[in-house]
Amino acid sequence: MTNLASQVAPSKPVTFSQAEQALLEAQDLSMLYAPGKGFEGVDLSLYPGEVLAIVGESGSGKTTLLKTLSGRLAPQSGSVNYCLEEGQTAALYQISEAERRSLIRANFGIVHQHPMDGLRPRVSAGGNIGERLMENGWRNYQQIREQALTWLKAVEIDPSRIDDMPLTFSGGMQQRLQIARNLVTHPKLVFMDEPTGGLDVSVQARLLDLIRNLVTELQLAVVIVTHDLAVARLLAHRIMVMKQGQVVESGLTDRVLDDPRHPYTQLLVSSVLQQ
Numbered sequence: 001m002t003n004l005a006s007q008v009a010p011s012k013p014v015t016f017s018q019a020e021q022a023l024l025e026a027q028d029l030s031m032l033y034a035p036g037k038g039f040e041g042v043d044l045s046l047y048p049g050e051v052l053a054i055v056g057e058s059g060s061g062k063t064t065l066l067k068t069l070s071g072r073l074a075p076q077s078g079s080v081n082y083c084l085e086e087g088q089t090a091a092l093y094q095i096s097e098a099e100r101r102s103l104i105r106a107n108f109g110i111v112h113q114h115p116m117d118g119l120r121p122r123v124s125a126g127g128n129i130g131e132r133l134m135e136n137g138w139r140n141y142q143q144i145r146e147q148a149l150t151w152l153k154a155v156e157i158d159p160s161r162i163d164d165m166p167l168t169f170s171g172g173m174q175q176r177l178q179i180a181r182n183l184v185t186h187p188k189l190v191f192m193d194e195p196t197g198g199l200d201v202s203v204q205a206r207l208l209d210l211i212r213n214l215v216t217e218l219q220l221a222v223v224i225v226t227h228d229l230a231v232a233r234l235l236a237h238r239i240m241v242m243k244q245g246q247v248v249e250s251g252l253t254d255r256v257l258d259d260p261r262h263p264y265t266q267l268l269v270s271s272v273l274q275q
């Protein structure tokens, strides 16, 4: 394992009641830009409060799948259903574009690998957080600023930086700000694409610890794309392994990493152990 694993203790195994209705369900989902480029035949169920890691080599289709699951890229075939409340489900690609946008705004968080892809560069840190509240109907300036201050503290950013522009922040701070902007509206489901990629190992460890605490505290369901098995081990209850656009193995994190069954997963796990 990398240094990262030794700096953050692994999360406790949790089981999810399969009797509960899935929050997100994908059936026979495919999106290929060209043969072998994208993903095909993906089935998946995610339960409330569950963290699912999608792992696999570069180009295996992880980001494309994440975009489709989060309503940002229509599949060529298959369905994605989101459970609005017990017994009420929305088919993400059968509702109108406006309905899908509003569903995403109210229920999903989307954390990009490069924080500036998810932040507005010409808006202050406080404004970046407050904007999300305004999009969800908040109007009282004082309350919005108070929430922004609370969330800056929650993601360990000095509240005195509230009026500073995100471009004056370090990469780690920008990523924490992007997380605050996403979580301020208490989404039920958050999609993360390599949220610790491109950061120093010590910054990664701090960020991972923060993400793990927030996920537990807010009981978030998360789909996280990572090529780093240590990140998956620390955060995820379940892992899905992708190779060339196909899911080759999935299961509880400890089972997949400690007893990998598919030769490709065995290769991934053994290559990490040799580092």
Ligand SMILES: Nc1ncnc2c1ncn2[C@@H]1O[C@H](COP(=O)(O)OP(=O)(O)OP(=O)(O)O)[C@@H](O)[C@H]1O
Pocket: 033, 034, 036, 037, 038, 056, 057, 058, 059, 060, 061, 062, 063, 064, 065, 227
């Ligand atoms: N907009 C696009 N148009 C055409 N091909 C694309 C597009 N986006 C991605 N691809 C191709 O689809 C395949 C899967 O890409 P994807 O980004 O989903 O993989 P990934 O597993 O997330 O890789 P990485 O870990 O490097 O981000 C790659 O071959 C990629 O080049």
